[in-house]
Amino acid sequence: MKTIAIIGAGPAGIEAASILAAKEETEILLFEKSASTLDNLRDKAFLFPDFSAADDLVEILEAKLNRDNIKLLSGKEVKSVTEQDGGWQLQDAEGTSYTADAVLMTTGYKVFDAHRKEELGYGIYPGVITSIDMEKKIKEGKVLNAVGDTPKKIVFLQCVGSRDEKSGNHYCSKVCCVTAVKQAIELRKLLPEVETYIFYMDLRMWGGGFEEMYRESQEKYGVRYVRGRISEAASTYDGKIQIKSEDTLVGLPLKMSADLLVLMVGMEPSEGTKMLTRQCNCADSYGFATTMNPHLRDNETAQPGLFVAGSCKRPMSLNDTLTDARSAVVKIAEYLR
Amino acid sequence: MSEIPKRFWNEYQKEIADDHYFYERSCIRQTFFPGSEAAFLKIMREELGKDIKDEANQHTCTGIGYHSDVVPIETTMTVVARLFSLMTEDGYENYVPSCVTSFGVFTEMVEMWKHDPALLEQARKYLREATGREFELPKNIAHPSDIIFKFRNELKPKMKYQLVNRFTGKPLRAVEHVGCHYAKIFPEKGVGKSEFPHVLSGMIEAWGGEVIDYPERRHCCGFGFRQYLVQENRGYSVANSKKKFESMEPYEPDFILTNCPGCGMFLDKWQYTIAELEHKTYDKDGYGIPVLTYEELTGLLLGYDPWVLGLQLHQVQCETLLNKIGIAYNPDEKYKGVSGKVLSMPDKPTVLKV
Numbered sequence: 001m002k003t004i005a006i007i008g009a010g011p012a013g014i015e016a017a018s019i020l021a022a023k024e025e026t027e028i029l030l031f032e033k034s035a036s037t038l039d040n041l042r043d044k045a046f047l048f049p050d051f052s053a054a055d056d057l058v059e060i061l062e063a064k065l066n067r068d069n070i071k072l073l074s075g076k077e078v079k080s081v082t083e084q085d086g087g088w089q090l091q092d093a094e095g096t097s098y099t100a101d102a103v104l105m106t107t108g109y110k111v112f113d114a115h116r117k118e119e120l121g122y123g124i125y126p127g128v129i130t131s132i133d134m135e136k137k138i139k140e141g142k143v144l145n146a147v148g149d150t151p152k153k154i155v156f157l158q159c160v161g162s163r164d165e166k167s168g169n170h171y172c173s174k175v176c177c178v179t180a181v182k183q184a185i186e187l188r189k190l191l192p193e194v195e196t197y198i199f200y201m202d203l204r205m206w207g208g209g210f211e212e213m214y215r216e217s218q219e220k221y222g223v224r225y226v227r228g229r230i231s232e233a234a235s236t237y238d239g240k241i242q243i244k245s246e247d248t249l250v251g252l253p254l255k256m257s258a259d260l261l262v263l264m265v266g267m268e269p270s271e272g273t274k275m276l277t278r279q280c281n282c283a284d285s286y287g288f289a290t291t292m293n294p295h296l297r298d299n300e301t302a303q304p305g306l307f308v309a310g311s312c313k314r315p316m317s318l319n320d321t322l323t324d325a326r327s328a329v330v331k332i333a334e335y336l337r
Numbered sequence: 338m339s340e341i342p343k344r345f346w347n348e349y350q351k352e353i354a355d356d357h358y359f360y361e362r363s364c365i366r367q368t369f370f371p372g373s374e375a376a377f378l379k380i381m382r383e384e385l386g387k388d389i390k391d392e393a394n395q396h397t398c399t400g401i402g403y404h405s406d407v408v409p410i411e412t413t414m415t416v417v418a419r420l421f422s423l424m425t426e427d428g429y430e431n432y433v434p435s436c437v438t439s440f441g442v443f444t445e446m447v448e449m450w451k452h453d454p455a456l457l458e459q460a461r462k463y464l465r466e467a468t469g470r471e472f473e474l475p476k477n478i479a480h481p482s483d484i485i486f487k488f489r490n491e492l493k494p495k496m497k498y499q500l501v502n503r504f505t506g507k508p509l510r511a512v513e514h515v516g517c518h519y520a521k522i523f524p525e526k527g528v529g530k531s532e533f534p535h536v537l538s539g540m541i542e543a544w545g546g547e548v549i550d551y552p553e554r555r556h557c558c559g560f561g562f563r564q565y566l567v568q569e570n571r572g573y574s575v576a577n578s579k580k581k582f583e584s585m586e587p588y589e590p591d592f593i594l595t596n597c598p599g600c601g602m603f604l605d606k607w608q609y610t611i612a613e614l615e616h617k618t619y620d621k622d623g624y625g626i627p628v629l630t631y632e633e634l635t636g637l638l639l640g641y642d643p644w645v646l647g648l649q650l651h652q653v654q655c656e657t658l659l660n661k662i663g664i665a666y667n668p669d670e671k672y673k674g675v676s677g678k679v680l681s682m683p684d685k686p687t688v689l690k691v
Contacts, residue, residue, distance in 0.1 A: 118532040
């Protein structure tokens with residue numbers, strides 16, 4: 001019998017657990033510090049690029065846990081991971097110890113705290129929300145402005161907490177560009193009269209179908225794009241949000257008022273990711289996990305038997321996360337062979 | 338108007354020395370606000386019992402020349418070094434420059450020397466060669482508004498008045514404008530940092546007033562050096578101030594509070610200019626919005642005579658505000674000098690009421 005400890009019951013953890021558990025004589029200990037699994041995914045309404053319902057994927061992933069040899073340990077936060085006699089010992093917050101033959105870290109990301117960008121007014125002005133807040137509103141099918149009216153103009157701002165010297169995050173969070181395109185389309189479907197603007201530095205439509213979505217957002221849904229960062233947001237007398245920017249394509253300053261300003265918040269390593277990567281000497285300068293080689297050994301750490309997958313390594317889309325989890329499974333199987 | 342939840346101003350606190358200050362006056366503030374620096378010294382000594390040195394041999398910091406590229410950095414370094422040498426010779430370690438641009442210059446030089454000690458040695462050499470003087474770096478640099486902010490709660494019980502409209506019983510509504518060189522160069526050197534500096538809003542709130550958060554709160558006051566130094570560019574300066582006035586107008590501010598010489602000066606004087614040009618004032622009754630320095634405001638609330646504070650030398654006259662607060666004043670004394678004789682009466686503006 002081989003025991004594999006997986007830390008984090010998000011998409012990567014569940015996907016890896018379900019495949020590893022298919023092998024006989026294998027037991028999976030799936031740790032999740034929250035009471036529920038897939039917390040980040042449950043906030044989503046629809047997924048890019050196919051606009052499938054996030055709830056459907058949650059249901060499918062949850063069903064994958066229905067195996068006797070997967071032991072889901074909800075509410076158990078792993079506090080330490082140490083190598084011991086060729087195997088691994090884990091300890092949770094209550095001090096309970098567990099042993100495993102291999103460990104897979106799928107501790108994931110946390111959303112950038114937009115309060116840190118004070119100049120954008122999150123937490124100060126009710127008309128400033130994050131992409132996570134907007135996703136919840138879309139999921140409820142009810143999008144209102146700060147004074148309870150149907151919004152007429154909604155502005156999205158890309159790269160909040162990503163590619164940003166001030167917040168210290170120089171990396172691209174990778175999913176925000178296409179998420180804004182997706183949300184703008186969803187808003188136009190929900191509120192056909194609403195004007196949507198997306199302020200960007202670059203639009204990185206790297207994934208399959210993304211560029212087509214971007215094109216369709218303009219041609220079919222009339223989403224407008226402005227190349228420029230927003231320097232500040234302020235509340236107007238009537239509760240709208242005034243933004244200042246520069247349209248860098250025309251080289252002119254720009255000021256407009258909107259009902260809602262949506263901050264496309266980036267990804268940062270979760271607290272669990274930061275703690276465990278530091279503890280296991282595999283943290284990069286941000287706290288994401290580093291691997292042996294970005295091409296051929298991207299699920300292995302310097303410690304044999306300790307593997308990583310998903311957005312604990314770097315910002316990653318959902319489909320890349322699932323693919324990466326499967327890739328980690330291959331490496332774990334090789335290691336335990 | 339929508340109900341906006343209570344704002345949280347950044348609680349970031351900088352280090353501000355407790356006592357024993359070396360005060361450096363501004364080259365322009367005594368012209369614009371002739372009573373402010375004297376009021377600050379009085380508040381420090383008589384209200385707070387602090388030791389503060391007003392050195393007779395002080396001089397400009399070069400700030401305006403430095404920022405307009407007419408004074409080379411070597412000169413600025415040497416001038417700053419000389420001022421520090423005066424502080425050192427007088428036995429002080431806590432430097433308090435009256436002007437926000439001076440505050441920016443001193444902070445910048447010290448930071449620059451910290452990062453490049455060779456430049457510090459160069460400044461020491463230049464000063465030695467030019468004057469034979471030596472200097473120590475200050476242990477603390479604070480703007481006087483930092484110090485009033487630090488002691489705002491100690492001052493409150495001494496105050497005769499609060500920022501409350503005596504006719505309505507409601508808090509007076511204030512626009513605050515913090516000078517660019519206070520926190521925009523080094524955010525961590527300003528109370529509340531640069532996005533929501535708390536130095537003036539903290540005073541207003543502590544003394545019973547309400548701070549107006551209006552859309553153009555962070556916009557330039559019109560004192561941008563490129564805009565006002567060249568006379569032909571001053572239209573930009575007026576345009577900036579106008580943008581701010583238009584933005585704050587719906588909130589009906591009772592007064593504007595500043596901590597920078599230029600902000601206070603232009604936000605005051607351009608109200609006259611705009612009134613003359615466009616027959617427009619930004620209050621309901623045509624008197625304009627009074628603009629105060631933080632020393633003038635503190636002095637007024639402590640019960641100092643408005644005419645000793647120099648408020649009659651502002652463009653927008655302050656009586657509307659004095660009446661709202663209930664501050665006693667004698668209109669007959671307004672233009673009298675210390676001899677008791679009326680010095681002269683200013684001409685009345687065409688539009689702005691006085």
